[in-house]
Amino acid sequence: MSSKPDIKAFRIGKSDEAFEMATLAIDKGFFNSAASSLYYTCFYLISALLVEHDLSVTTHAGLKTLFGLKFVKEGLIDKKWSKLLTTLFDRRHESDYEDFFIMSEKEVRELYKEVVEFRIVLKDKLEVS
Numbered sequence: 001m002s003s004k005p006d007i008k009a010f011r012i013g014k015s016d017e018a019f020e021m022a023t024l025a026i027d028k029g030f031f032n033s034a035a036s037s038l039y040y041t042c043f044y045l046i047s048a049l050l051v052e053h054d055l056s057v058t059t060h061a062g063l064k065t066l067f068g069l070k071f072v073k074e075g076l077i078d079k080k081w082s083k084l085l086t087t088l089f090d091r092r093h094e095s096d097y098e099d100f101f102i103m104s105e106k107e108v109r110e111l112y113k114e115v116v117e118f119r120i121v122l123k124d125k126l127e128v129s
Contacts, residue, residue: 008048012128015044019119026112031103032095038108038115039092042085045122052126064089081121084114 002010022037043060046067050056055070057063064085071077088111094101 004051004054008051008126011044011048011051012123012126015041015048015119018044019115022112022115026105026108029105031105031108032101034108035088035091035095035103035111038111039085039088041115042088042118042122045119045126046085048126049122060089077121077125081118084111084118087111088115 018037018040022034022041025031025034025037043063046063047057049071050063050066053070055066057066064082067077067085068082072079072082091103091107091111095103
């Protein structure tokens, strides 16, 4: 069985990889793929935060709910980050599963800027640079 620090580090690494993929997708004009990668950037950081606090989930909806209850509602994380996660979750779902759904470059670039800030906030909570 892996240690908590190993799992946390692995998930942070997956978040960093997803962020890099989002950056590359934006550069190539693949905005739906970028939206999905931005969601996973946040998903993996939050999952690392849950591990750090001995919490676990088995679904994406569970992660959103637990993040809201344990971190946002308790005032540890600003509620704007919960709203960002919901927006990213919705856009990922739309871009992955809805025919003819195309993310706009403008929206993806705005979400990208928010995710950059979110990464700073969460990595600070995780004490990672």
